[in-house]
Amino acid sequence: MSSDTKPRWERRKDARPQELLAAALDLFVERGYAATRLDDVAARAGVSKGTLYLYFANKEELFKAVVRENVVPVLGEAEDTISGFEGHSADLFREIAFGWWERIGATKLAGITKLMMAESHNFPEVAQFYHDEVISRGNAMIVSLLKRGIARGEFRPVDVDQAMNVVCAPMLMLMLWRHAFTACRNEPITPEAYLSSFIDLFLHGLLVPPAGNPAQV
Amino acid sequence: MSSDTKPRWERRKDARPQELLAAALDLFVERGYAATRLDDVAARAGVSKGTLYLYFANKEELFKAVVRENVVPVLGEAEDTISGFEGHSADLFREIAFGWWERIGATKLAGITKLMMAESHNFPEVAQFYHDEVISRGNAMIVSLLKRGIARGEFRPVDVDQAMNVVCAPMLMLMLWRHAFTACRNEPITPEAYLSSFIDLFLHGLLVPPAGNPAQV
Amino acid sequence: MSSDTKPRWERRKDARPQELLAAALDLFVERGYAATRLDDVAARAGVSKGTLYLYFANKEELFKAVVRENVVPVLGEAEDTISGFEGHSADLFREIAFGWWERIGATKLAGITKLMMAESHNFPEVAQFYHDEVISRGNAMIVSLLKRGIARGEFRPVDVDQAMNVVCAPMLMLMLWRHAFTACRNEPITPEAYLSSFIDLFLHGLLVPPAGNPAQV
Amino acid sequence: MSSDTKPRWERRKDARPQELLAAALDLFVERGYAATRLDDVAARAGVSKGTLYLYFANKEELFKAVVRENVVPVLGEAEDTISGFEGHSADLFREIAFGWWERIGATKLAGITKLMMAESHNFPEVAQFYHDEVISRGNAMIVSLLKRGIARGEFRPVDVDQAMNVVCAPMLMLMLWRHAFTACRNEPITPEAYLSSFIDLFLHGLLVPPAGNPAQV
DNA sequence: GATGAATGAGGCTTCATTCAT
DNA sequence: CATGAATGAAGCCTCATTCAT
Numbered sequence: 049m050s051s052d053t054k055p056r057w058e059r060r061k062d063a064r065p066q067e068l069l070a071a072a073l074d075l076f077v078e079r080g081y082a083a084t085r086l087d088d089v090a091a092r093a094g095v096s097k098g099t100l101y102l103y104f105a106n107k108e109e110l111f112k113a114v115v116r117e118n119v120v121p122v123l124g125e126a127e128d129t130i131s132g133f134e135g136h137s138a139d140l141f142r143e144i145a146f147g148w149w150e151r152i153g154a155t156k157l158a159g160i161t162k163l164m165m166a167e168s169h170n171f172p173e174v175a176q177f178y179h180d181e182v183i184s185r186g187n188a189m190i191v192s193l194l195k196r197g198i199a200r201g202e203f204r205p206v207d208v209d210q211a212m213n214v215v216c217a218p219m220l221m222l223m224l225w226r227h228a229f230t231a232c233r234n235e236p237i238t239p240e241a242y243l244s245s246f247i248d249l250f251l252h253g254l255l256v257p258p259a260g261n262p263a264q265v
Numbered sequence: 266m267s268s269d270t271k272p273r274w275e276r277r278k279d280a281r282p283q284e285l286l287a288a289a290l291d292l293f294v295e296r297g298y299a300a301t302r303l304d305d306v307a308a309r310a311g312v313s314k315g316t317l318y319l320y321f322a323n324k325e326e327l328f329k330a331v332v333r334e335n336v337v338p339v340l341g342e343a344e345d346t347i348s349g350f351e352g353h354s355a356d357l358f359r360e361i362a363f364g365w366w367e368r369i370g371a372t373k374l375a376g377i378t379k380l381m382m383a384e385s386h387n388f389p390e391v392a393q394f395y396h397d398e399v400i401s402r403g404n405a406m407i408v409s410l411l412k413r414g415i416a417r418g419e420f421r422p423v424d425v426d427q428a429m430n431v432v433c434a435p436m437l438m439l440m441l442w443r444h445a446f447t448a449c450r451n452e453p454i455t456p457e458a459y460l461s462s463f464i465d466l467f468l469h470g471l472l473v474p475p476a477g478n479p480a481q482v
Numbered sequence: 483m484s485s486d487t488k489p490r491w492e493r494r495k496d497a498r499p500q501e502l503l504a505a506a507l508d509l510f511v512e513r514g515y516a517a518t519r520l521d522d523v524a525a526r527a528g529v530s531k532g533t534l535y536l537y538f539a540n541k542e543e544l545f546k547a548v549v550r551e552n553v554v555p556v557l558g559e560a561e562d563t564i565s566g567f568e569g570h571s572a573d574l575f576r577e578i579a580f581g582w583w584e585r586i587g588a589t590k591l592a593g594i595t596k597l598m599m600a601e602s603h604n605f606p607e608v609a610q611f612y613h614d615e616v617i618s619r620g621n622a623m624i625v626s627l628l629k630r631g632i633a634r635g636e637f638r639p640v641d642v643d644q645a646m647n648v649v650c651a652p653m654l655m656l657m658l659w660r661h662a663f664t665a666c667r668n669e670p671i672t673p674e675a676y677l678s679s680f681i682d683l684f685l686h687g688l689l690v691p692p693a694g695n696p697a698q699v
Numbered sequence: 700m701s702s703d704t705k706p707r708w709e710r711r712k713d714a715r716p717q718e719l720l721a722a723a724l725d726l727f728v729e730r731g732y733a734a735t736r737l738d739d740v741a742a743r744a745g746v747s748k749g750t751l752y753l754y755f756a757n758k759e760e761l762f763k764a765v766v767r768e769n770v771v772p773v774l775g776e777a778e779d780t781i782s783g784f785e786g787h788s789a790d791l792f793r794e795i796a797f798g799w800w801e802r803i804g805a806t807k808l809a810g811i812t813k814l815m816m817a818e819s820h821n822f823p824e825v826a827q828f829y830h831d832e833v834i835s836r837g838n839a840m841i842v843s844l845l846k847r848g849i850a851r852g853e854f855r856p857v858d859v860d861q862a863m864n865v866v867c868a869p870m871l872m873l874m875l876w877r878h879a880f881t882a883c884r885n886e887p888i889t890p891e892a893y894l895s896s897f898i899d900l901f902l903h904g905l906l907v908p909p910a911g912n913p914a915q916v
Numbered sequence: 917g918a919t920g921a922a923t924g925a926g927g928c929t930t931c932a933t934t935c936a937t
Numbered sequence: 938c939a940t941g942a943a944t945g946a947a948g949c950c951t952c953a954t955t956c957a958t
Contacts, residue, residue, distance in 0.1 A: 064921085080383075082299045085948065096923050101950070138472065165445045166383030170300045172448060179449035194471075203471045210462035211471075213442075213454060214435050221434035224441075228385045232396035237430060245427035253470030254411075254420045254428075255355065302931065313940045315935085324932065498942085514817075516733045519927065530944050535929070572906065599879045600817030604734045606882060613883035628905075637905045644896035645905075647876075647888060648869050655868035658875075662819045666830035671864060679861035687904030688845075688854045688862075689789065736952065747919045749956085758953065 065103045065113075067093040073114050077159025077227075081111060081167045081174070112177055119160060122151045123185050130192055137197030138251050144193060145243055148219060154239065158223035165224065190215050218246045282320045282330075284310040289331045294376030294444065298328060298384045328384070329391050335377050336399055344402070347409055354414030355468050361410060362460055365436060371456070375440035382441060407432050435463045499537045499547075501527040507548050511593025511661075515545060515601045515608070546611055553594060556585045557619050564626055571631030572685050578627060579677055582653060588673065592657035599658065624649050652680045716754045716764075718744040723765045728810030728878065732762060732818045762818070763825050769811050770833055778836070781843055788848030789902055795844060796894055799870060805890070809874035816875060841866050869897045 071092035075084045086107055090100045104110040129147060133140045152158060168175035190212045197203030225237055288309035292301040303324060307314045321327040346364060350357045369375065377395075385392035407429045414420030442454050505526035509518045520541055524534045538544040563581060567574045586592060602609035624646045631637030659671055722743035726735040737758060741748045755761040780798060784791045803809065811829075819826035841863045848854030876888050 080299075082297070086950085087948080095921095097949090098924065098951080099922055102921070107949075141471075162382075165379075165441055167297055167300075168445050168449075169447075170296055175446055176449050179446055183446065183449075197471065201473060204469070204473055206466065206471070207458070207462055209452070210458050211466060213438075213459055214463045214466050217435035217438035218431050221430075221437055224382055225430075228382050229392055229396050229400065231389060232385075232393050232400075235426070238427075241424065241427050242430055245424055246431045248423065249428060249431050249467060249470070251470050251472050252421065253466070253468050254358070254414065254423070255468050256419060256421050257474070303933085304931075314933090315940055315942095316938080318933075319938070514733075516731070517821075520929090521927080529942095531928090532930080532945065533943055536942065541928070575905075596816075599813075599875055601731055601734075602879050602883075603881075604730055609880055610883050613880055617880065617883075631905065636907060638903070638907055640899065640905065641892070641896055643886070644892050645900060647872075647893055648897045648900050651869035651872035652865050655864075655871055658816055659864075662816050663826055663830050663834065665823060666819075666827050666834075669860070672861075675858065675861050676864055679858055680865045682857065683862060683865050683901060683904070685904050685906050686855065687900070687902050688792070688848065688857070689902050690853060690855050691908070737954085738952075748954090749919050749921095750917085752954075753917070 064093075064095065064099070068095070068100055068103055068110070069114055069117050072110050073118060073156055073160075076111065076114060076163055077156050080163055081107075081171060086110070108171070108174055111174055115160060115178060115181060118157055119152070119182055122157070123182065123189075125151070126189055127185070130189060130196070137193065137200060137202040140193060140196070141251065142247055144189070145219065145247055149222070149239060149243060153219065153223050153226075158226055161220065161223045162227040165220075187212055187216065215250060218242075281310075281312070281316070283334075285312070285317055285320060285327070286331050286334050289327050290335055290373060290376060293328060293331055293380050293384075294373075298324075298380075298387065303327075325388070328388065332377060332381065332391050332395060335373065336395060344406060347406055347413070354410070354417060354419040357410060357413070358468065359464055361406070362436065362464055366439070366456060366460060370436065370440050375443060378437065378440045379444045382437075404429055404433065432467060435459075498527070498529065498533070502529070502534055502537055502544070503548055503551050506544050507552060507590055507594075510545065510548060510597055511590050514597055515541075515605060520544070542605070542608055545608055549594060549612060549615060552591055553586070553616055556591070557616065557623075559585070560623055561619070564623060564630070571627065571634060571636040574627060574630070575685065576681055578623070579653065579681055583656070583673060583677060587653065587657050587660075592660055595654065595657045596661040599654075621646055621650065649684060652676075715744075715746065715750070717768075719746070719751055719754060719761070720765050720768050723761055724769055724807060724810060727762060727765055727814050727818075728807075732758075732814075732821065737761075759822070762822065766811060766815065766825050766829055769807065770829060778840060781840055781847075788844065788851060788853040791844060791847070792902065793898055795840070796870065796898055800873070800890060800894060804870065804874050809877060812871065812874045813878045816871075838863055838867065866901060869893075 068089065072084070072089045075089055075092065078084075084107075086100055087097050089110070090097045093100075100110070104113060126144065126147060129143060130140065133143065152161075164175065164178050168178065191208050194203060194206070194208040194211055194215070198205050198208070222237070222239060222242060230236065285306065289301070289306045292306055292309065295301075303317055304314055306327070307317045310317075317327070321330060346360065347357065350360065381392065381395050385395070408425050411420060411423070411425040411428055411432070415422050415425070439454070439456060439459055447453065502523065506518070506523045509523055509526065512518075518541075520534055521531050523544070524531045527534075534544070538547055560578065560581060563577060564574065567577065586595075598609065598612050602612065625642050628637060628640070628642040628645055628649070632639050632642070656671070656673060656676055664670065719740065723735070723740045725743065726740055729735075737751055738748055740761070741751045744751075751761070755764060780794065781791065784794065815826065815829050819829070842859050845854060845857070845859040845862055845866070849856050849859070873888070873890060873893055881887065
């Protein structure tokens with residue numbers, strides 16, 4: 049028989065999970081958690097429905113694996129950035145904001161954030177997992193950033209727990225906006241200008257500084 | 266026969282759709298579009314499932330009606346606040362933020378916001394409608410607030426279009442957080458403290474002001 | 483249009499549960515619990531798959547309903563027989579044995595017993611339900627029968643808990659044999675002769691009674 | 700070269716089917732036919748799923764082989780006991796009952812009994828085989844026991860064919876109860892007490908013997 | 917021989933929608 | 938108008954069986 053006889057399937061054990069995770073990420077981001085059918089994930093990965101279950105026990109575990117594979121590693125990197133940083137906290141603030149944008153905000157992973165915001169209520173276990181693995185770590189990073197700045201006398205002594213939420217909000221919304229109303233907006237948001245404005249506002253505030261003492265840094 | 270002969274307890278026909286819309290709003294907000302069952306909507310409205318179809322062609326039309334119905338009435342009130350305000354723009358900022366919270370953020374309209382964020386991707390027409398009727402008007406308000414502050418020399422001359430988005434983000438997120446991860450959070454967000462922190466940060470920034478010139482207002 | 487246009491379905495709310503239960507009883511007995519497909523139950527009852535779920539939450543509840551509907555009522559009757567009986571306990575023994583045979587052993591319900599013996603291990607909740615609703619009540623009946631005989635000086639003072647199991651065994655096996663090896667047996671078991679032998683043996687035993695004192699009753 | 704050069708730990712090829720059959724027996728008995736997964740059979744036998752198919756064409760053939768394989772070896776042992784016995788038939792009855800329990804009831808063969816009771820309906824050929832090889836021979840033993848007792852004037856002249864079934868029933872049920880409702884029972888059955896009660900009842904019956912003539916033996 | 921990745925039919929369950937009453 | 942019984946397509950998941958390695 050010539051090689052044109054197509055095997056019913058091809059043995060590719062090592063590559064399968066990655067292919068499935070990639071397909072799942074795409075579809076979860078595109079359609080949301082509930083609306084993503086495992087059949088479609090399998091089809092996009094080029095395998096049958098049953099194959100998916102060889103690697104992931106169920107839909108929930110598949111989603112968790114997507115998060116673990118894609119989101120969690122980035123958090124570790126960011127944590128290292130903060131702990132290893134030497135310099136003014138305003139610069140660290142910029143570093144974090146733009147680094148986060150490059151690695152998460154601008155990527156498909158932003159879709160995961162939107163998905164969780166939209167559907168976490170219906171999947172409590174997934175929500176808990178995401179909260180524990182992602183949200184609380186991200187929050188802790190911002191808190192430590194703020195505390196660092198205050199401890200070094202570079203930031204005002206604000207209420208870090210509240211400020212953390214306020215600081216996170218513009219970054220989260222930037223991700224959400226990429227997945228909502230994109231077609232409606234006349235002038236699409238430009239992430240770089242948005243982030244610059246964000247950093248500028250959070251560092252210097254809106255108020256005009258007293259004469260003779262221009263805001264620095 | 267004039268209508269005053271009807272007993273008071275007799276439900277007006279026109280009330281039916283409103284009751285269905287109210288029930289649908291609650292459930293769409295709470296569970297999302299896909300997870301909301303029309304059985305439950307009808308049950309919460311106190312009618313049978315078939316009745317729902319007398320007023321709405323299908324689930325999608327019900328969703329659209331929910332958004333359209335709930336968006337309209339709240340518009341316009343806040344716009345008057347800005348145009349009539351006399352005083353420092355920082356105080357107007359506070360006024361807007363807390364007024365928005367009382368009249369929108371803490372109300373059912375917050376649920377609409379969450380709904381649109383979650384589902385706009387699946388309902389482009391509704392998204393467009395919501396964008397035109399709500400988002401652009403809200404944005405315009407913030408822009409005019411910023412411009413007023415700058416014109417009066419009370420705010421620094423920031424890029425108002427970008428700053429507008431940054432300013433809106435924490436207010437939007439406050440609404441979203443009321444509907445996401447509420448069960449996971451150890452310390453639930455307190456809107457008042459959050460808003461105070463938000464206003465403080467946006468007015469004064471994080472940076473320590475130069476010695477001898479404390480931030481004012 | 484003439485009346486020969488066939489409606490897609492016929493409204494028969496009151497009759498539906500009974501029809502479904504009858505179909506379910508047939509199929510459970512015929513194929514066992516696991517092998518019975520709800521599709522087939524619905525089809526045999528002349529309705530669609532979904533209709534079944536209007537009346538029974540799931541397969542397990544359907545099975546429980548079959549038991550409640552068919553088996554439990556018979557137990558109540560038998561309990562009344564015992565409590566209301568006046569006469570020699572040997573006659574009550576006969577009454578119970580033959581009554582049980584007529585109402586359960588000879589009917590489809592015997593198939594339920596066989597089913598539970600075969601599959602109870604795989605469905606712990608069903609097993610618990612059946613044990614609580616049927617087995618323990620049946621056992622209690624036999625125990626009370628034995629105690630009555632002993633209390634009235636008609637039965638020897640045997641260990642009633644063990645004797646109860648021994649007494650139940652032949653009745654249970656008679657049901658099981660009707661659903662196992664029926665095709666293999668050269669001489670099929672004749673229930674009446676079997677029961678007569680059963681009663682005779684349990685009352686008088688195998689041993690030859692001492693001369694001059696023939697066993698009575 | 701000769702086979703003695705092989706290391707002891709090297710598994711003989713012929714052992715494979717036996718290990719698979721042993722694993723399958725355990726699982727079929729424990730879970731029934733439908734609920735037994737071939738994955739688990741292979742895993743318990745320490746081989747891969749594919750290997751199973753090298754030895755058995757499919758699940759059905761595996762089942763048949765399990766029954767056939769486990770039935771054969773135990774036959775014949777008990778038959779000798781009866782033919783060689785000298786003494787009162789009541790003692791032979793005890794001997795048979797307890798001997799049966801030790802050699803069959805308490806062993807894996809009890810599992811086969813349960814298996815056949817549960818599944819004989821679905822496997823007529825196996826049922827026929829089991830009936831011919833096991834049931835009829837076991838029945839013949841009991842019949843010969845009863846006939847011996849009657850012939851020696853030790854047992855009453857009962858209908859031996861019917862009595863045989865009645866006598867077998869408690870022994871069969873004891874095996875079945877070991878595999879059904881074990882988790883539900885408050886007081887698990889103790890085989891020794893059960894068998895004692897069984898023997899006592901079948902020898903002496905329930906009725907109170909006439910005064911002055913206590914039952915003997 | 918042995919492996920185990922892959923398949924896909926089939927089962928349970930849900931729910932938007934229809935329509936006889 | 939209002940009802941709610943009935944439908945059936947579709948989704949998640951299982952597992953006997955196949956076959957390239």
